[in-house]
Amino acid sequence: MNTLYVQYPESLPDCARLSREEFERDMRLALAAKLFELGRLSSGQAAALVPTDRYSFLRSLHQVGVAAINWNLGEFDDEVANA
Numbered sequence: 001m002n003t004l005y006v007q008y009p010e011s012l013p014d015c016a017r018l019s020r021e022e023f024e025r026d027m028r029l030a031l032a033a034k035l036f037e038l039g040r041l042s043s044g045q046a047a048a049l050v051p052t053d054r055y056s057f058l059r060s061l062h063q064v065g066v067a068a069i070n071w072n073l074g075e076f077d078d079e080v081a082n083a
């Protein structure tokens with residue numbers, strides 16, 4: 001397993017009104033969500049980056065403004081027609 005280190009000012013978690021652990025978890029979620037949104041990672045791969053299970057990851061995407069499903073109108077119509 002590779003490791004990525006991110007340096008940030010010691011005061012940053014306090015500015016965000018979070019503990020250091022909460023801040024770092026939020027940072028991992030934001031990174032994973034963005035890579036998922038860009039299509040660089042699957043939801044399962046992104047969930048492993050947080051780390052959490054896939055279901056919890058998908059449910060938490062709204063916290064960072066990322067859609068869990070990115071369908072165009074035609075794909076959505078097809079899904080509704082086949083439901």
